[in-house]
Amino acid sequence: MPTTIENWNPGKAVDRHPEATYEDKERLFLEVKNDVRYKDFIYGCYECGICVSACPSARFYDFSPRVIAQAIAREDVERIYDIITEDIWNCAQCFSCVRCPRQNNPGGLVTILREVSLKNGLQESKDALQGYSRVIYKVMLKGNQVSPDMLQPDFFPDWGPWVQNFSQNMHVWRKAIPMDSIRGLTDVAWRTDRKTLLELYTIWFESGNMDIIKELDESLYDLLTDVMNEELEEG
Amino acid sequence: MTELTTVEQILERKSHPVIRDASVAPTDDMHERLLDLEAKGEIVLQRMKGDFVEFPTKYGRMKKIPIEHTWHHKSCGHCGHIPGYASSILWLHRQFNLDYHDPTDQTSCTGWNYYASGASNAVGQAAVMSRNFAAAYETGYFPMIHCGTSFGHYKEIREQLVHHKELRDEVRRILDKMGKPLVIPEEIVHYSEWVYAMRDRFKERQLVDMSAITATVHPACHYYKIVAEDAIYDPEIYGGQRTAVVTALLEKLGVNVADYSTWFDCCGFGFRHVLVQRDFTRSYAVLRKIETMINEANPDLTVTHDTGCVTTLDKSQFAAKAHDRKVGVPVLSDAQVAALAMGAHPFRVVQFHWHSTDWRPFLEKLGINWQKYWDEFQGDLDQIRAGTKSGVTWQDADTPIKLQSI
Amino acid sequence: MSNDILVITEHMDGKFSDVSFEMVGKAKELASALGGQAVAVVVGGGVSSNAFASDSTIHVDDASLANFNPEAYGKVIEALVKEKSPRLVMFGWTATGMDLAAWLSARLGVPCAAYVKNIGADLTMTCQAYGGKMSADVSSAGDMAIAACLAGSFPLEAGQGSTAATTMASPVSLDGLKTKFVEAIKPAGGDVDITSQVKLVSIGRGIGGKENVELAEELAGKLGATVSCSRPVVDAGWLPRTRQVGKSGLKVKPKLYLMLGISGAPEHLEGMKSAELIIAVNTDKKAPIFNVAHYGATNDLFEVAEAMLELL
């Protein structure tokens, strides 16, 4: 096909994601806009750059909370789709950007964008969270986000010889902690009552969280629902 | 009176900073809305039972900090990766015989996962918070949050619950299923605020001279950036321009607090990044924080008050050695520093062995013979290995030790 | 005066260059026609000099001649030529022969022809001239002449043999030389040896600038080839000398020689013409390379390269 002005895309043309229709992009935006938090998170942006000033991601990535706020303030549906598919996973969620003199909350907008991305099963979010699902599994099932046994030397060589030392001594070190709620536990951070976990499972189901997990990773969903349902039935 | 030069006039003017007036605070006071909701019967507002003290927040509103009868909302990161952090907080309570509750009817706030993955939603997050607060309420103890992210996250959820009826209704529907009321405590309290409140009492019982130590402070983003008006500020600390927690403690304990230009920057934790994208976390922690601190302040120690920050700043230093970056600053929490000052055992309580950046020079500078205590602790471990001891207990750890110098 | 023909052979790293054998072969042919002898001259040591099919071989061996030294070699050859008084002295038109042939010519007042491609029985020399744009037939006045011959002009095998050499000491004193050999310079380490490559993508001046070398690298990468070049590319600093094909560079014999923007100066042709498949892309349809290449195209090299990248 000859290259013409219509099909040539030098990389700066508006439509970076022709694979999605405008209607799809608009639908995602409306989901974002309909979030209860939306109007607390965006007022308008006059491009002062204060949000970028302390943004850790902007130091290394071509990432800009200002652009995110501006795109959303303008309701630039195309650009917002670019952000959903390209930018949001670089945010460190530190909320340094909330110093915004307009009281926008770009980090909060990213939170909503991420949720929408997941809820709609966008491939980019699946890719971004690929290595992370074991943590989701842990938090949803155990009620703790991290546990000592997650610190495998193979996954953390960049933390130095400490990781090997730790991993060799984990069991005995865990017993040498004076707190009763922690002592001896290696697969969770602290001891949690079974009743507490059942309540947590109830929340996951009732809040619609499980639907998000289903979009993200079906097999993870199956795994979690099996365990949770079984427990809930027993409980 | 002689006429002041222009420069003298400028400097004179600068010597009288304005004390902030709560009446012109740009944000609304949440507490009035909470009282409204309580009055309408929409929520249960949990009040502090025991002693409390009050301190000004960013815009001058006074915040109540409970001293005792506290329900310790533990942090996943503390308990999972830096247990000496959690045990130091409790150890400090025990030193003053302050009544506290270390619950097992507690889940994580799940904020870490939420900020990392977005794999949850506002309702889910609010329900988790409310469930935990309801669990605390049932015990009668007042929640004290260990984790900076939980603290910030809960502050934000509180805003959302207060502002959005539909959210309250949805959360209440879920809580009803487990027979729990929708409870919001009258203040959301971070443990570092308690440490701040207790600093004079710590000072009274200080056993270790810390005047040889130069330390930098990393204020935790989620403590003071999320719902910024609900963090403690003190006109005496940085002229009220930065949060006072941590810094005030260190100054009280006689530590020389040194400033550095990237104090406002995040640690680089990134939630998901620290687990699966550590190139970013490492670069940020080293280039923006550790190296800057070394260049500008050359500290013996850096002190912070959140889970993620301790982990990130401590663990990220190692790999940067491959590029000959300047690293080697041990990282502790304010609670650990306070405990150490009061004679907590470096290993049984403070659990230094969970920290990766070399802490020995720091202890040596404090005049602490760490080897002696390490040997002692190894004895504990040997017994545990041999099965003659089930573990280290408060009994082993409670008594302050007369720290032996080198 | 004799009808002998002296062939000044050349060698490096213990091996004689091809042109030495080629000249000896030609000298034999000419000498037999003239009724003289073909005498191979070997200057310097470290080489087995019984390698030629010459009528005789003189080997001047002296420690100070171990490495090529134009001043020392010149003195030795001048003395030998004076002594032997041959009809023709043959040099290779090479990096070493170039330093000597014209010098000797001026020293002795003897005619010299360069770029010699052929020598007739009457000693008429056919020379390449004006960058290959011309061919000239010249004859020389006087009893002695010097011919500096282009490599590849005569068959190689005819010169190969095993005539026993007569070794002799230097006929002149080599004291007080102003020129000192310091050290050999080997090709920069780490870089590829283009002479051993099966496929080469070779670029010339037409590549335009250093920044465009990348395109050739990319194409070579896709082809499993290595990038080589002509002299101007090296002179401009766009590629290291180790990549230069041609007389002053390396002689290559790859299975594929894909040329981009090389017009085909004779010096370059000399280095690559025995490649098995030569494809040349050059916008100048009159470029001499098309006389040597097997396939040619006159399109823009960048476009062709980019289009090939897409296809590969």
Place this chain on the structure above:
Amino acid sequence: MNIVVAIKHIPSIADDLPVKGNNVDFDSVDFVLNEFDEQSIEQAVLVKEAVGGTVTVVGVDMIGELDGVLHLALAKGADKAVKITGDDPAADSHQQAKWLAEAIKGMSADIVFVGVQASNDLDGQIGPMIAAHLDMPYIGGVSSVEVTGETATVNKEFAGGVGAKYAVTLPMVVGVQASVKPPRYAPVSKVRQVAQTATIEKVAPSGDAGSGLTFKKMAPPVVTGHAEMIEGSSKEVAAKIVELLKSKGLV
């Protein structure tokens, strides 16, 4: 340090060369500076910039147009220009070398640079011949020159990327293959300024030294073969080349 650059003004080979009798029709060709001389001038100026001294450029004025070339050399950093009023477009290398050597003799040159070769070196290069006449050592094929005191250290290139380093007691003649850096650009304003202010010393040719060669014939070479031309757009050409490579098992 007296640095001399001997240059050659030679027929341009950018175009077909017309023949007249048994030689090139010199009246109908453009003359240009030998391209190796551009390298040689650059190398000379670089040496001057490194150790100080003056650069004198000398050449034989073949057709009365050498001034432009000399001005260019001056604009690029040469200090003095000398032209030998040869006025014989057919003067061969032997003749030019003789004239140049005679002219250089009076210059007390410490080092003489020449372009290693030229496309009209039918009777050999001028460098070694100048060296022979001046009784100086010569090294050709040089790609770098460094002068310290009385010694020049030069790198000579052989085939195959191999080279050798020589230390030569000055004076000497250097045949430059390539200067260490590519020849610099001389802005025309500078050249013109030079043209207005510079004086070019004229020297009458001295010494007779023909090559002793007689041209029996001069003609374009007989084309032995020609490439099979691939026609079409660049994309088509690329496709055909790729196809060809595939058919030969080369990709």
Place this chain on the structure above:
Amino acid sequence: MAGPIKAKYVEKEHAVVDGVDISGHWNRMFEPRTIFEYTPELIEKVADIPGGESFANCYQCAKCIAVCPVDIVGNYGPRKLYRYAQTGMDLTEAPELWLCTTCKNCLRVCPKEVDMIQIMPAVREQAILTGKFVPPELQQAFENTAKTGNPLGQPQRKRDAWIQSAGVTIPIIKDVARPVDVLWYVGSYPSYHPRGIDAASAAARIFSALEIDFAILGKEEKDDADSQRLAGEKGLFEMMTEYNIETFNKYEWKELVVTGPHELNAFKNVYPKHGFERPVVHYTTFLARYLDRLKPLLKHRVEKKITYHDPCYLGRHNGEYEAPRKLLEAIPGVELVEMQRNRENGYCCGGGGGGMWMDSFTAKHTTMRLSEKRAMEAASTGANVLAVACPFEVSRFTDAVKSTGNEHVDVLDILELLDKSMRGE
């Protein structure tokens, strides 16, 4: 570019620290994107060069970016140059110095009159005079112009060789030895470039058919060097100017007709500063005057859909937009369609300001050639002929239609189209 946001990083392929293998991404460290210093002195450096003053005027309104032809295929434009200079780019040493085609579209819209037509030649001249980087291709064109009188490096004595192929007698002014009405300045590309020769031959035939009393300079003609001037070689321009003025003044003629817009610009706008003030006209303007006589000659229909590309130096620089269109409309059968960017906002072919000789250099810093962009625009109109009126353009666009896969679009000079209609080929 689309796709994930990349950060710059360093990582060691092999790294073992304290006995732990952290090779590769385990030790990766990012590099900051932060601006650590501003360099206003680099703006002043440009503004201090005579001609560069207006560079400092920019207040970042960005109107220029929308119309800058280079930005459309890359990341460029006066506003950006100002910012780059403010953040560390020394324009005298940066590749950006050579990307501007002096198309003048930015000046057309600039509220602060930041004048790249003055700035670029001035700074480039500075770069050249101080021996800074000059793109090798451009250096070659300069050297060719200085040595051979034309940027192509073709022999001067062959300057009039093309007239053999014109099929009509083309008088050389030296030979006619009498005053003529029109001195036709053919130009370098029409004299040497095969596609240029096609247009020159067509022009000769048209002039003859119109019975115009004209002559050319033949071997005495040399390049106008205006583009070399804009590329920074003012000295070269002045040298050529002196020669050309002297040559023009040697003969008696009434009007100078030029084939190329760059020559028009040189002789009409710049030569007067050197004392040459004579009537100069582009061939389109000239022929448009003869429309009445021309129309009857255009006997053959040219059934083509034609789009016309405004040369920057004919249009924006010299205000001629209509004559070319009138000529095209005069050809029977022609349907004239406009590209979106036309007349004042015409898109640049990339050949101006020395761009003609920096194609591979420019290609390195843009996503596609300007000529390709324009060829695509032309193809998008559905035209099957792209008509041009600048000798740079025929060769540029002929390449461009091929490389963008639009070979079905013929690139023809208006002269060729008129000639076609006249002769019926």
Place this chain on the structure above:
Amino acid sequence: MTSGKVLIIGGGPSGLEAARCVAELDGEAILIEKRERLGGTPDRENYAKLTHHWRDASEAMADMAAAVTSNKNVEVKYSAEVKGISGSAGNFTVEIEAGGVAEALNVGAVIIATGFQHFDPGRATQYYNYYSFPDVITLTDLEKMLKEHNVVRPSNGQTPKKIAFIQCVGSRDRQIGNEYCSKVCCGIASKQAIELREQIADSKVFIFYIDMRMYGYWENEIYWPAQEKYHVNYIKGVISEVLQKGDQLLVRGEDTTMSRPMEVTMDMVVLSVGMEPSAGTRAISQLLGVQQNKYGFIEAGGAGGLDPVATSQEGIFVAGAASGPADLDDSIAKAGLAAARALASVRKVMA
């Protein structure tokens, strides 16, 4: 008792202009001023040059004061403050204390011209460290140094070579409650930047801004010359914080046109502080019972919104920056209008 007199509160530019206008329209004016001298903020804060014709500020204020003090229709009371008010339009009794002496004035109308005060950069945490770092100063601090032709770094007395202005300090910021634009800071900063470049030839001057708000002729008279002639560097992107780095100041922000974070050292940082209602304006509003807007300025505009000097109280008018950020043009224009409206109101009652 009805009175034809007009009381003008405040002796700054708008009070002076109001008094002059009342007098010139053959009215009687009483001008009360809290300080011992006239001239208002330009005088008190040692303004150097005005943006109008680059006039010397003291000279200009002296001219304005002279026009009032030399007019017999105006009575000026110094060290005077309002203590209470009663009555209504046409018949106000205003209790004042002048020079320690209490007094009751019977006036027909009141014009409030109590002006503004500069935003105090310590009022809210903006991380600019005005109170921590000596070399962080405000526009007014710099103004005085410029006036004295002695611009130095307060920390060490040395001449600063790199100076940054930070715009919108205390303005346009929901976080500190001042959402409005203070209108003059862009012009003043640019004016000072020109003066800096004149006084310190080898200085580099930067202005970090959100957008440059240059009303009317300030564009061509100040902004363009600042950039074109004086090569002041305008960088879009405001500074988020000022930090110490060695003996210099590090300013951090985003360069928004480059879309890159920036972190640059400076010798001196000037905070372009905006306007807030003066303490006098706040107090007078309370005292006179006129409505204030959410920022504390006097709510002006009247019912239709097009009466820029009307307050919520009949017979009480407002002039100058007491009703919101205003430049000298605005202040003086409003003063004239207030004078006319006040006179008209008392004459209506008198008639």
